[in-house]
Amino acid sequence: MFVFDHLVHRLKHGCETMAYPHGPAPALPDRHGGSLRVDAAKCVAGCSDCLPVCPTAAITQPGPRGVSLDLGRCLFCSACVNVCPSGAVTHTGDHRMAVRSPADLVVGEPGREELRLAAALDEKRLRLFGRSLRLRQVSAGGDGAEEADLNVLGTIGWDLGRFGIQFVASPRHADGLVVTGPVSRNMELALRKTWDAMPAPKLVIAVGTSAISGGPFAGEPAVLGGVAAVLPVDLYIPGWPPHPLTILDGLLRLLGRLEQDRAPAIPAATRP
Template sequence: MLQVLHSRLKQGYKTIDFPDAEPALPEKFLGMPEINPAKCPDKCATCLSICPVDAITQKHKHLFIDLGRCIFCGKCRDICPKQAITFTKDWKLATTKRDDLIISSHTKEKKFNPNPDIIKLFGKSLKLREVSAGGCNACEADCNVLETIGFDLGRFGIQFVASPRHADGILVTGPVPQNMKVALEKTYNAISSPKVVIAVGACAISGGIYRGNEEVNNGIHELLPVDLYIPGCPPHPITILDGLLRLIGKIKE
């Protein structure tokens, strides 16, 4: 007993101040990409062909990046001869609409359109059932970590629960293999309405690197009505936390 108390004193207080203070992100962290059209050379399109997930498109000489597909590998930045694409350290990537994930050089400020109904219903308490459907255990690990003392998800009234019957919503990771489709739908149906659906990671949003494989469903976008998209491969825990807090109105601005 004394040893437990002694060790508790030694380990100290470790919960981060986020969202009151800026989070500590790694120096080389790749967050929100930025496109500079002035630098983008005409008839170049090298970034389009190198992108492993075909996240970059070009319309009328304007580049668009689909964050729902992007795995933040940074290859487009590295290949660009004129440094027209850069990655900022902005961790705020989550959106409520699929289309809002597509950014271009026109994107002044990324939109987050909160749903007032969700805030009203779940603003003070949100219980989530996590379903890993083909996730590689990276998105899963970064959801798990939110429950540790470092992030202490519980202080915001959010908790991962053991049964869909206890849940207000479902959080899905992975591209949804054909072999997980039925289990995912059953879990979704076991949650009573009204309920929220959250897609975490490029795989759950669009299929990610597995997009187009006949063994998967290209994510949950066409299977379930998604309320929150959190892009990344995997998203940094701060990006996930930020998205969840915006969804329930605990981060405004």
């Protein structure tokens, strides 16, 4: 009887997995502004209001006019958006932020107002991982936020397994290593051993600002300042923490499942 009741309950609820990427992407929460855009043409000459308010020095001013913003160091706190007098720094409401190179995380230079999104793996690795990708996750000093959003991808609404992507318990069964946290010195050896236990060829995915650059912990003696200090990184997914949709988008782009010009998600509500 219990089994029958369970089946009836499931039939009443129907399919709860989102249609994305074949349907519209879910809207970002109101407080999530998505990626940031820097329009150098709007920058006021001599203005540097956004520099001192950035908690991680993600914003630099290479010349008398205009600024560069490194989203690999950004905490998405919106302080720069709020103080910019000309609206040169704005939220886009776009969930897409994953890139293949740290240089592609820097926006604000002429012709680089927005991110250059991640390209797919080379043909050889796409043949190996394109339809089945097994990932081992390591929290290298993470605060639990990125780990929580990775867990969300396994829930019924997201169902990461429908793309052939699964998290595994053993690095010996993994194709890729997903790292969160700024890589504390106490976790360096464990991270290297996990990597060494994985069979080649293999991937490294840095999830979150801390894993990319160290985030707010960068420069502290207890951390190494990101995964790239220890291992070669194939995909960078910025955010503090990145939204589950941002993580999923990055994984699908790496596997060649999405085109770079795909329409963005429904924008988040305009901030007051």
